[in-house]
Amino acid sequence: MTNEDTYLTLDLGLRVGELLLSSGAGAADVSIQMQNVALACGLRGVSSSVTFTELQLTHQESPDQPTVLQVRNVVQREIDYEDLTLVDQLVRDLVAGRIDRDGARAELARIVSSGHTRSRRAATLGWGVMGVGVGLMLGATPIVVVTAFIGAILIDVSTRALARRRLPVFYQQVAGGLLATVLAVLVSATHLSHEPSRIISAGIILLLAGVSFMGAVQDALTGFPLTSMARLLEATLATAGAIAGVSGGLTLANAVGMEMPRVTPGSSIYSATPLMTVGGAVTAAAFAFASYAPLRSLLPIALVGGLASTTFALGYLGGLGVAWPSALAAVLVGLISYAIAGRVRVPTLAIVVSGVVPLLPGLAIYRGLAILSENSARGLIDLVNAAVIAIALGAGVILGEYIAQPLSREARRFEQRLSGPRLVGPLTARSSRSRRHTGHSSERVSGRR
Template sequence: MPAQSPPGEGQPVIGSFGDPEIFRTLDLALRIGELLLSSGAGAADVRAQMDNVAYACGLRGYSVDVTFTELAMSHQSTPEQPALIQIRNVRHREVDYEDLTLVDHLVRDLVVGRIDRDQAATRLNRIVSSGHARPKWAVTLGLGAMGGGVGLVLGGDLVVVLIAFIAVVGVDLLQRRMTRNRIPTFYQQVAGGLLATLLAVGVDAVGLPVARSTVITAGIILLLAGVSFLGAIQDALTGFPLTAGARILEAIIATAGVIGGVSGGLQLARVVGLPLGTLDPGVITYGDVALMGLGGAITAAAYAYSSYAPYRALLPVAVIGAAAVLVYRLMFDRGFGVAWASGVAALVVGLVSFSVAGRARVPALVVVTAAIVPLLPGLSIYRGLALLSDGGSTGLLAMVTAAAIAIALSSGVILGEYIAQPLKREARKLETRLAGPRLVGPLTARASSPTRRRRSRRTSP
């Protein structure tokens, strides 16, 4: 198949029922959508890029449907013919920014006509079948560094940083082993919370002068599912309530598993005669501002590294992560509440990340998600659920606060993307049609104009 021209510039249109070209185009778009969704992209981004792929390959008169576990595309050539429907299930989910970046480049090349559909399918096969150049032990050490960075953000000293490093490494090794045995995620979360708590019990038993709540909080940071709330709120704000609800439910269940593990560890400590006493779950303490900024940089860069982000993106991610923490601390010290401070910090992340991601040649989602991690979005959810499990009005208030923080972080990032995208050079032609925030894939007239989409479908053969 010859290389495609940019959308709307005379590319061949396919549309005859039973034409094998339709099957190949739908299959390519579905496979790309599956990889994007399983790698952490939002439903709006997935649908837009599937739309871009199909349109660039010359297909008209189609529709795209995205849910949390299933992708579907349908095509009807004429009203007299039955619709052709293809469905693809999304089961495997792993944050993989290397594959996300490669697919992002693939879609861009296809849209501008540098490659045709068959070449795109070949590249996609290579992406899916290739392993990672980064070994698993390096990823585990990267996650340990992320735990140490969180220790700095929480105001911990060198001992806390070291303990957090050991705890996160241990939790990651434990989860890898349980994953190989196909144990469900909920039980992995329980086991991780139990391990982190028992480590805190051991630290307390040897008499190390560290805050026990901080040790547990830093140890379970890998398990906290708050990062997924970014995608959930994005889906809710961009018209995908069912997918948003599924993401939120998944995050809450995963966080409940952590609470069960921590609670079990505390009960076990009491039974063996090593009680930790009263703990303040998910407590956040603030130390030196410079150390918090350093911790934010380490946390963001280490998370991006452990998620297989390209090396060229690590330094920008570190700088933005540090800036996010410092903006949050500045706003908090000026008397703004936690939610407003989080929202403003996320707004800065969204404003800066779009341009930085373009220079680093990675999707904005890579920069945004990694830079949000130092703001500990999952910690507020954990604290709210933990206090709610103890009963009383304190838990209910904590859950309301947690929801406000999650919404502030997600909506702040998305608002930043709304403002930043029309300022980018390729988006200036579309500034009168402000697009929904694209965290993955190219911003094209096809993806940003529902009116044009509907008109092209009405005029398709």
């Protein structure tokens, strides 16, 4: 392989890794899929390194040759299951030999440059429906549910507007928390509802960093502690921004003389099992819809979310606490998501994350940090509880995937080298002489849209 071939192959691997990481994939999946791309293109001996903001691929032909090193920065931070699905299929086609390197580069360029098949307004509506699902899970009244729907939509619109002006995420979170609190104050002032705590909790759910927190746990479990700590810091900072916004909204209400009931940060009282099931299904499907998951996956995701919420509710009401029901629900999600993902042709990650979204400890993180900000040590209990839930969910999902994925002889050898099963992309790739050259491919994948 010439130097030019080596450079082009490493560049393709980095571009694939960048899109996977920025679309929500874990560090372990990104690392092995970059190596799979290189191996499928005939380049052996490639090592990869993944951090929170940087990807690196290195290759050395022989001990007496200089090392080729390529680095790429990752700046985008938005969960995008449409791009994740397309890149997942691209890697599978490359590994299977259905497309060559040049075809893969062209297809990847189309994925990056094309817009989404779903409009931005539709995604915003999805966040509003997710607020409705959370309200149902928290046993909220119809007024609170409607307010949560409106609040989630307004928060998404405002944070998008601030993001276009390149305002840091922390300030976007502050603005979102402020908006949700002002809306709760207005509803309380009109005496339509006397549950401002639940209005705020349901309204800011999309601001809470439960997904990032669980991602941090999964990266730690799969052997990427530095990336895990970076995700954890990002999650904490984002939640702190939401707390600052809520506090600012309450301060503003007091300044203008508006009286309202005492606000309990992160107020959450679980509904009865039937409402938990419906709320969990709506929340999971709405999250997937807002994250651009393919339409064919929404019904299975709703079923998974409803099943996970039901499992949790039964365990919680049965006196098992919070951690063990969360773990049991996560194991169940991991078990069934692998089979479902293959049938609906989406990465397992999209179903797994969406399925456990109703159980994420975002409200517990918010409650713990908010109480700590009031100089009360009780906040530590909520933070520990949130950490236990996140660990239970992350470990349970991975255990479920371990049990579900059929391990052939080659896969067993592969799993001994890497931590954790794959939630994105194929298990491994074999280099082939027919794919070591970038000549003609027996089959080209079609365009993106």
